[in-house]
Amino acid sequence: MSQAAEIVRISAPPAPYFLECGHTVYAAGDQHPNRHNIGVFDLLFVESGILFIGEENREWALGPGQSLLLLPDRYHFAVKPCEDRCSFYWLHFRTVCAWQETSPAVPPTLQTEEHVRKFGALPYSIQLPKMWDLPYPEQTYQLMDKLLGYSAERQSSAYWSSQQTFEELLRMMDLRQLEQYASxxxxxxxxxxxxxxxxxxxxxxxxxxxxxxxxxxxxxxxxxxxxxxxxxxxxxxxxxxxxxxxxxxxxxxxxxxxxxxxxxxxxxxxxxxxxxxxxxxxxxxxxxxxx
Structure with missing residues (x-):
């Protein structure tokens, strides 16, 4: 398993919350749209093919079993069109808490007293990899398929099911849950x-x-x-x-x-x-x- 080069730290509680997700298939010649300051975290999971995508001055060629977390206040762009068929899942989420992009070697700096005053609880730093080789890609795809399936259900039941599945996905990606990434x-x-x-x-x-x-x-x-x-x-x-x-x-x-x-x-x-x-x-x- 490769070491995460950068991580995104998100303070909780309250935990990040799920907004929407989808499954996209690009044919050869298709490409990801260019967007700026979309206001939500955009989490991508490539299932097959290669997705060529960038953020600000960074570029990636994402292959099967790889993920990328695009940040809400950055410029996202297509590096170039897909060369072959490319299939990927995407998920949008938000957080009301502080977040930062940093190196895993840098310990989190949490404003503990301020967080307690605002949210009534001690903060926890969720650590999500920026770009990652998923340790369990099939399990990730299954969770995404579950999330997609909830869109056909009544909102009263789909809301709780979606949030629970999303938190299961976050837990699976939280590097603090994995010993090999523990600081x-x-x-x-x-x-x-x-x-x-x-x-x-x-x-x-x-x-x-x-x-x-x-x-x-x-x-x-x-x-x-x-x-x-x-x-x-x-x-x-x-x-x-x-x-x-x-x-x-x-x-x-x-x-x-x-x-x-x-x-x-x-x-x-x-x-x-x-x-x-x-x-x-x-x-x-x-x-x-x-x-």
Whole structure:
């Protein structure tokens, strides 16, 4: 399997959403239309023949089993007409989240706090290959045929089926799901995140991070800062406060009990950090959502 030369990183949630798809057959002499700023991601999967296509100053000759992700704000053009019959699938999708085209060697830089404020959840960076030799082309074609089949169904059922199938396709193409493409920096940052989520009620020290993850704490810190924009301690504080918000909404426990439950030994310190982060005290936060 060839290594992806470039990737497109898309922040989620919310996940990218499916718009439309199709299956096109070009005869010899036919070519892809030239387009500029179409406003949607255009994902191509070549089934047979060769598709000659370009984007800005890049050109590709896509063969069977290869995919290409064209970006919404670029100029797409035909390099030259098809020399023989060419069959390919195409799919349009959008995202409301930030995205960027970059090298796999460059760790994602996610605006974590901004993303949480806007969407209420920690960001995940979907990593889609720009141009790729599909590891399972037949499975990809089957998913595309399923998507095409939903166009004949009622919208009330086709909408959910289409989105589910599209997300299955995205998951299959997400390089973070494939070990051979995993970045060591991202992998360690994710392991540190999981360690925090599983142990946030306990007192976590630099030694406990190093012992659990088998790396020096300074390196763990650099990785988390690159991937999540936060150090392990900043992420720990963020996660504890998010868990406290859930308990304030779902229980009638006293503030001191919630503070202890999420890992704070000192209730005034918990209240102070909560107020700084959310602009209101824990009591005020609970009151604004209670009857």
């Amino acid at each position: 060591p920096v991202v992998t360690l940052a994710e392991q540190a995140e999981a360690f925090i989520k599983n142990n946030y009620r306990s007192e976590l020290t630099s030694e406990s991070f190093s012992e659990a993850l088998h790396f020096h704490y300074n390196y763990i810190t650099r990785c988390m800062k690159q991937v999540y924009g936060m150090t392990p301690n900043e992420y720990l504080l963020h996660y504890r406060l998010e868990q406290a918000k859930l308990l304030l909404l779902k229980t009638e426990w006293p503030i001191s009990g919630i503070a202890r439950e999420v890992g704070f030994k000192n209730t005034p310190y918990f209240s102070n950090r909560f107020t700084l982060k959310n602009g209101c005290s824990p009591q005020q936060f609970r009151k604004q959502y209670s009857h």
